[in-house]
Amino acid sequence: MDANPTLDQLQVFLAVAETGSFSAASRALNRAQSVVSYTIANLEAQLEMPLFERSGARQPKLTEAGKAMLTDARRIVADLQVMRARAKSMKQGLEAEVSLAISVMVPSNAVVDELREFRERFPSVALNLNVGELGMVMDMVMSGRADIGLGGALLKQDDTIVAEKIGYSFLIPVASSDHPLVRLNRPLTLSDVREEVQLVVTDASELTKGRDFNVLSYKIWRVSDIATKHQLIRGGLGWGGLPASVAAKDIMDGKLVALKLDAYEQGEYPLYAMRKTSRPPGPAGQWLIDAFHRRLSSCPSHEEFAEKLGLDAPHEVREAAE
Template identity: 45%
Template sequence: MLDSLNLDQLRVFMAIVEQGSFSAAARHLRRAQSAVSNAIVNLEGALGVALFDRSGWKPELTEHGRALLADARAVLERVDQLKSRARGMTQGMETELSLVLDVMFPMQKLVDLAARFQRTFPGVVLRLCIDALGGVPQRVLLGECDLGVQGSLQEIDPELVGHRLPEIEMAPVAAPRHALSALDRITDDLLRGHTQIVLTDSSARTKGCTFAVFSENQTLTTDLGAKRALLHAGLGWGFMPRSFVEDDLGAGKLVELDLAACNAGIRSMPLFAVHRRNASLGPAGQWVLDTLLESMGGEIQQ
């Protein structure tokens, strides 16, 4: 009968595996060796299989023991997660945090942030959304996301609190075979005659707005990966976050264009961490905001 199985037996099982012997597990758990042995006998009885071969001087996992080890570890991890989430609830911890990031946000910083979040808040579900332009503040304003990092838009909605983050360096690029790639000091007149790949969005907040658009002919996309693929294919030129195309520039898959009139305002893109004024961030949300400000050197905008 599995009814007699309990978590303590599983923890003893894991301790023996990790410590290498019954006696070492007993010392680690601060129990009598007989209590450890009894726990395993009872566990084996509940499961109906032998977990250890005790014929040698050192206990060895049986075939069944090896097969059940991962399951035992998973059960204990889920129990620890359950306890962590319950403990967090009593302290006002969120059960879930939703974060929306502008598509231009550096991917490695996102990975680092998510990894640190998992280690710090193992009981909180992190939901990540990627959007562009006005889509980020719109999701936060509608309450779909607790916290956002918006790009391109300099103005912060009055209903949001904005925290300025370091700007993203942008590079005008095209495929090596593109007509503009061989030219120096490219003028605005020349740019107008070549298709520009432009990132856009579907939010009402940026309807009719364009950012750093020079060309009369444009191909619009809401996806940065699609924009990169179009640039690779030589179907136009466009501005890309330098961190996103560094490898392409190094490998010669894209080249940086020499724009004569490319001022500092379009060589970088502002980033702002935003959250609603009328909704306080929980401990996990505040940690994400503080981590963004600390790791990227940001400051409160308004």
């Protein structure tokens, strides 16, 4: 059986390579120089290759093999440090991994910003992230596939789920700038949109199977996700509702136009943090819930968003879901 280098041997090897000499490495490690030399000799014997050129030079110089092994040694030592940090964190109660399910209604810039800070605060905690539509978030929490769900709406009452309202979003009916509905250049009626293709997301969740939200047209194209729906609407293939955070830039750039359609419910879409009652979050999970609560509770209201984009504010605010 091949002998395996020890962590101590690799650390001594790194010390010699990084300090440039056996004597400097011995001082850095607080060991006798003879012990350092003996450790390196044993490592070279195990690997069956010289790591340093010693003859004719005052300072040891890495061989080509030594340079290659240096990269491997750094990676192995770094991986072991990560393992130690994770073990220490778990001993202190910090999760090893957080599984998070997020609705597409949560603004993408908020997701990026908060997860960036999460990575900095909890470098040893692995993250398993799922982003989806409609009932996916609650479905994943109920089934135990996600520790925390961020989204809405609460499609069924379940006493095993703890849900806390953390903010809101809203949907805007839009079409491309050259779409026939836009060319009408007036507030739209239900009869205007009936014969135009409406793009609708079909959710894979059993919670919303057979249910349609804000579907007004007779002609329906069903797609699997918001990203595809967004691209098809931009391409002029139909109209449909998009989260405000998804549509905002295209509206400002003139690629999409917000439709004035009273029949389409554009009210606030509540966003919740959900988890199983039996699975309370650890420190990292609770930080995520609190961070998104702070961020989403300060998002612009429907009226503020409409004013920012130069849109007419809705006549009334109703809770809506798609």
